[in-house]
Amino acid sequence: MEIGSIIPFPVFYKVRAESVKKQTGWFGHALLRTEDLVRKKVDRGSNKSILEAELKIWERRQAIVSLGGRMGFPYKHSSDEVFLSELVVKVKD
Structure with a gap:
């Protein structure tokens, strides 16, 4: 997933890349809670609003799956x- 000349560089801070890609564990639960909040804000009387919200949720999930499958920078350090x-060194390279 490239946007122009920008290449996404995922940072897996205290979360496993596999949990992000598969949307499991506490990451998956947090994602579901966020999606529920989006759905609660939708105008239930408008099919267009419902479809737009569901499309946005689906696109976010696809982006997360894509980023979870990329080589990123995992948190495996003794301190922040x-x-x-x-x-910072890695991003500058």
Whole structure:
């Protein structure tokens, strides 16, 4: 998933890439809660609003699956400071 010349670089901060890709564990539960909030804000009297909300949810899930399958930068450090320092170096490369 490239947008122009920007290449997404996922950062898996205290979450496994597999959990993101498969949308499982606490990540999957948080995603479901977010989707429920989106659905609650939809005008139930408008089929167009319902379809637009469901399309947005589906597109987000597809993007998450795509990012979860990419090589990213996992959190495997003893401290946030070390993680951030190494992340900055990686992004600059």
